[in-house]
Every structure is written in C-alpha cells, then in structure tokens.
Amino acid sequence: MRAVIAGAGASGLLCAGGLAEAGHDVVVIEKNERVGKKLFITGKGRCNLTNACDVRVFLENVVSNPKFMNSSVYGFSPSDTVGFFESLGVKLKVERGNRVFPVSDKSGDIVKALERYATRSGANIRLNERAISVKTENGRVESVVTDRGEYPCDVMVVATGGVTYSSTGSTGDGYAIAKKAGHTVKPPTAGLVPLLAKGVDGLAGLSLKNVGVSLVVDGKSVASQFGEMLFTHTGVSGPVVLTASSLAGKYFDEKGATKGKAVLEIDLKPALNAETLDARLVREISSAPKSAVRTMLFTLMPKSLAPCVLNQSGIDGDKKCCDVSKKERESIAKAIKALSFVVTGKDRADLGIITQGGVDVSEIDPKTMESRLVGGLYFIGEVLDVDALTGGFNLQIAFSTAKAVVRDLS
Ligand SMILES: Cc1cc2nc3c(=O)[nH]c(=O)nc-3n(C[C@H](O)[C@H](O)[C@H](O)COP(=O)(O)OP(=O)(O)OC[C@H]3O[C@@H](n4cnc5c(N)ncnc54)[C@H](O)[C@@H]3O)c2cc1C
Known part of the structure; x- marks a missing residue:
C-alpha cells in the first residue's frame, strides 16, 4: 500500500x-x-x-x-x-x-x-x-x-x-x-498566546513569581492560575497568562479580540488573606510612619508596580504613612489583591504556542x-x-x- x-x-x-x-x-x-x-x-x-x-x-x-x-x-x-x-x-x-x-x-x-x-x-x-x-x-x-x-x-x-x-x-x-x-x-x-493589555507602560520585562492571576470577563472569572507571569511591551505573558489564554479561548473572537469587557486581575500576595494583609500593612506603616506610602509599598512589591497600586487605590504616593486612614489602607489592600489591567485581546496570532x-x-x-x-x-x-x-x-x-x-x- x-x-x-x-x-x-x-x-x-x-x-x-x-x-x-x-x-x-x-x-x-x-x-x-x-x-x-x-x-x-x-x-x-x-x-x-x-x-x-x-x-x-x-x-x-x-x-x-x-x-x-x-x-x-x-x-x-x-x-x-x-x-x-x-x-x-x-x-x-x-x-x-x-x-x-x-x-x-x-x-x-x-x-x-x-x-x-x-x-x-x-x-x-x-x-x-x-x-x-x-x-x-x-x-x-x-x-x-x-x-x-x-x-x-x-x-x-x-x-x-x-x-x-x-x-x-x-x-x-x-x-x-x-x-x-x-x-x-x-x-x-x-492558543497559549500572550495577551494585549492596557496600562503596562514602564513594566515591560518585569517578571512576577508566585502570583495569582484571574482573567475576568464581564465580571465573571473565566480562568484562574497561580505561578509566574511577565509584562511585555504590549501586555502580559508568561506561563500563567499563556494557560489562561487557552482555557478562556471561547472568550476571544476569531481575530483574537475579547468578547466582552476583559480584565486581568493579579493577586500580588496570594498567601495572605484580607486580615493578614491588613496586619502586614499596619506593621509596615507603623515601622516607618514618616516615610511616603510609595516607599512603604517598595517593601511589598517590585518598585515599578507601586505606581499602579497607588493609581488603582487612588492614593497620593507622597502621603506620609502615618496619615493613611483605615479606608485608604483597605483600598491599597484591594489593589494588591486584584491589581487590574484591561485586556483587549490576544497578541499576534503567530506568537501562539499552539x-x-x-x-x-x-x-x-x-x-x-x-x-x-x-x-x-x-x-x-x-x-x-x-x-x-x-x-x-x-x-x-x-x-x-x-x-x-x-x-x-x-
Ligand atoms: C515555540 C514553541 C514551543 C513549543 N514547545 C512545546 C513543548 O516543549 N512541548 C510540547 O508538547 N509542545 C510544544 N509546542 C507545540 C508543538 O510543537 C506542536 O504541537 C507540534 O509540533 C505539532 O506537531 P504536528 O506534527 O502536528 O505539526 P508540526 O510539528 O508543526 O509539523 C508540521 C509540518 O508540516 C509541514 N507542512 C505544512 N504545510 C505543508 C504542506 N502543504 N506541504 C508539506 N509540508 C507542509 C511544516 O513545514 C511542518 O514541518 C511548542 C510550539 C511552539 C511554537
């Protein structure tokens, strides 16, 4: 034959x-x-x-x-x-x-x-x-x-x-x-492709280990992963993002654009719950009451992420730690647990692993x-x-x- x-x-x-x-x-x-x-x-x-x-x-x-x-x-x-x-x-x-x-x-x-x-x-x-x-x-x-x-x-x-x-x-x-x-x-x-995201200026090359990542479409989490990710010039990539792109395949159209409003939420401290994270913030704040909130955040995350956390929590980075209210602390914690980037679609199709x-x-x-x-x-x-x-x-x-x-x- x-x-x-x-x-x-x-x-x-x-x-x-x-x-x-x-x-x-x-x-x-x-x-x-x-x-x-x-x-x-x-x-x-x-x-x-x-x-x-x-x-x-x-x-x-x-x-x-x-x-x-x-x-x-x-x-x-x-x-x-x-x-x-x-x-x-x-x-x-x-x-x-x-x-x-x-x-x-x-x-x-x-x-x-x-x-x-x-x-x-x-x-x-x-x-x-x-x-x-x-x-x-x-x-x-x-x-x-x-x-x-x-x-x-x-x-x-x-x-x-x-x-x-x-x-x-x-x-x-x-x-x-x-x-x-x-x-x-x-x-x-x-599939297994990087995602395009907004608000990543200045973050390209930053790699995050042991983070929780959740792709949320129209308010619903459609893929959650724990592990390593990185920022690119156009958005996000790395193992957990690639996996999320495949698992959430049906939420992208044939051209790779997102169907609905998609947001990537990054939990920078997945090992801490609301209570333990607040206790950690209180500790950091009371150990350096006169320093700026921005500087305090450097103890919790890579420097380049601090502006994003401040921006999303609506707090002036120059504010002194001792002036931070409980409500403001909660806003910081919220941004640390769900740092959000709007996802507009998949990156170039040719970059897909599969x-x-x-x-x-x-x-x-x-x-x-x-x-x-x-x-x-x-x-x-x-x-x-x-x-x-x-x-x-x-x-x-x-x-x-x-x-x-x-x-x-x-
Ligand atoms: C960067 C990258 C890393 C990867 N790493 C891994 C990994 O580590 N582990 C893993 O499991 N998977 C990995 N993959 C996925 C894996 O490579 C593919 O799933 C696998 O190669 C598919 O095998 P295939 O035989 O179907 O196709 P291919 O291996 O792509 O082979 C297809 C062949 O057909 C030929 N061809 C196409 N059209 C024609 C035509 N008309 N006439 C004649 N020949 C033609 C092509 O030239 C090619 O040689 C990776 C993929 C990429 C892109």
Whole structure:
C-alpha cells in the first residue's frame, strides 16, 4: 500500500516511520528545506516531548476535545512515548511538573531520532515540496497533488500542523486540503498566546513569581492560575497568562479580540488573606510612619508596580504613612489583591504556542484518525481541533494520533 504524508513534523515523522516499518511504501512531502523545524524550537530548544503522567492526568490537560483523544492516548500513552524514544537511543529525564526532556537538553536530538526512524524504516522524505490537495474517487483517496506533481496513493495523512509560528512551516495548508475534501474546519486561532493589555507602560520585562492571576470577563472569572507571569511591551505573558489564554479561548473572537469587557486581575500576595494583609500593612506603616506610602509599598512589591497600586487605590504616593486612614489602607489592600489591567485581546496570532480550532473531530474516527467522509484520508497532530496546556501534552497529542494511524494500517 502506498501512503503519502503531508508534513515532516512531530506527527508526520513518527507516522512515516511506523507505516514504513509496517511494510508500506511511504512518501513524506515536506515544504521546508529540512524536517522538524517547529520541533527544533520546542521547550526553548530543549523539547519537552511528553509528560510523565498517567492517561487520566494527560486528558485533564487537554483543553479542546479531550474525549476525542481517549482512544488514541490509551493506544499510545506518555509512557509509550518515553519507551519509544529510549528505544531509539535517546536518553530522557523528568523535570518539574513531570516534564520529559532529552538528557542532552537538545531538541535537535529528538528531531534527528525521528528523522532517522523514518528514513531507516524506508520512508522517502521529499523536501522543498508542498502538498496542495487530495484527489478522490468513489469516496476514497486516489492521489495527492503537490506543487511538483501528483502521487497516486491509497492513503493520505495530513500532518501539516497549525497556523502559529508560521516561519516553521505551519501556515494552515492542511485546513485548505481538509475543506476541499469536504471537511468542516473550526476557525483556527492562537492558543497559549500572550495577551494585549492596557496600562503596562514602564513594566515591560518585569517578571512576577508566585502570583495569582484571574482573567475576568464581564465580571465573571473565566480562568484562574497561580505561578509566574511577565509584562511585555504590549501586555502580559508568561506561563500563567499563556494557560489562561487557552482555557478562556471561547472568550476571544476569531481575530483574537475579547468578547466582552476583559480584565486581568493579579493577586500580588496570594498567601495572605484580607486580615493578614491588613496586619502586614499596619506593621509596615507603623515601622516607618514618616516615610511616603510609595516607599512603604517598595517593601511589598517590585518598585515599578507601586505606581499602579497607588493609581488603582487612588492614593497620593507622597502621603506620609502615618496619615493613611483605615479606608485608604483597605483600598491599597484591594489593589494588591486584584491589581487590574484591561485586556483587549490576544497578541499576534503567530506568537501562539499552539492553534485552537482546526479539522472538526466529529468527522474523524477517534480510534484511527481516518476521515469519516473520505476513505484513506487521515488527519493527525495539530491540524485537528485538539489542543492542550503546556507540559509536553501537545507533542503527546501529535505522537498518539500518529500512532493511531499506524495501528489502523498495520
Ligand atoms: C515555540 C514553541 C514551543 C513549543 N514547545 C512545546 C513543548 O516543549 N512541548 C510540547 O508538547 N509542545 C510544544 N509546542 C507545540 C508543538 O510543537 C506542536 O504541537 C507540534 O509540533 C505539532 O506537531 P504536528 O506534527 O502536528 O505539526 P508540526 O510539528 O508543526 O509539523 C508540521 C509540518 O508540516 C509541514 N507542512 C505544512 N504545510 C505543508 C504542506 N502543504 N506541504 C508539506 N509540508 C507542509 C511544516 O513545514 C511542518 O514541518 C511548542 C510550539 C511552539 C511554537
């Protein structure tokens, strides 16, 4: 049987190796000059290839369509991913949050291992060639059309990725292929993406650890996280913000603008409740009654945040601590517990770590990844409307869905 795979990224390479190992004639079409460009930049160049968790925890970290992933992840789980790469000779280690990395800390080792697996198994990788569409006859795949010619085949696997970090090759080509074949595509938008916010002037580069962050839309908290965040020139980013952007995906429109009035509330002292924070303020105030409120705040937060807290609590920073009333102290505490920045939308879509949206999974068999509309047409990886949080879960989606095709055709 002949299979043509569009895309030599994480999912395409694993699928290519598996199908070639099973004895199929496999051609991989990759539009870039080399394979695995996105894989290369994953995990800040270290590649967090999976998460050493059980399947239940994996599914809890899938944001869109976790049920769809059920069968394929039980078929090829995070521990199978670990076993697979170790069998290819890549030594792995587990870090904070069960994140799995190569011991070498080099994503290039994962790319090389996958490329070697595909080519040694007999797959033929054709670089600098772009897959354009699939031709069908009587509801089955007949050939794949590229910008260089046509490949008669029994199976086409679309592994073209999403739409973000487009310089790595993900430009959404798979959606066009899917649509032309009759599939529904949920509009792709960026996920795990920085947010645009107002009032962040002078804060760019400031990083906050151990803060609580809540995205509030029309007065309702739609995503709450605890951890690390940072300010950018245009808004906010960092782990908790990226996670909130994905969890709150439905509160942004297709262009990334917020639906409704959105505010990011930062709790600068999540370990203190109203009472203990007030006691702390009283202590700071009475230890330096003659100093300015502004200076007192420096003991509680990074200097550059003090003007925001003063502004939001409506207090003159030059006021002496001894002149601060109980009501004013409460206003300061309120601003410390919920420092607010108006969020206007997602930052540039290309900055998203993943794509939300994609090929509608109700038209795909979750056991095999085969289209329910066209026989022999498969979709794997990020092109599908499935995405997860950070921690190695997105690459696990790529690997589990790729293996589902291999199992189906072996
Ligand atoms: C900065 C960054 C860091 C990340 N870090 C992590 C991480 O540490 N852990 C994690 O789990 N996930 C991470 N991800 C997400 C992860 O990289 C993706 O989810 C994963 O690569 C998706 O695999 P894929 O095979 O579906 O697509 P890709 O890996 O994007 O591969 C798609 C391939 O298809 C090719 N292609 C596209 N269109 C065509 C066409 N028409 N014809 C031929 N070829 C085509 C592309 O050139 C590309 O090579 C990160 C993403 C980014 C952007």
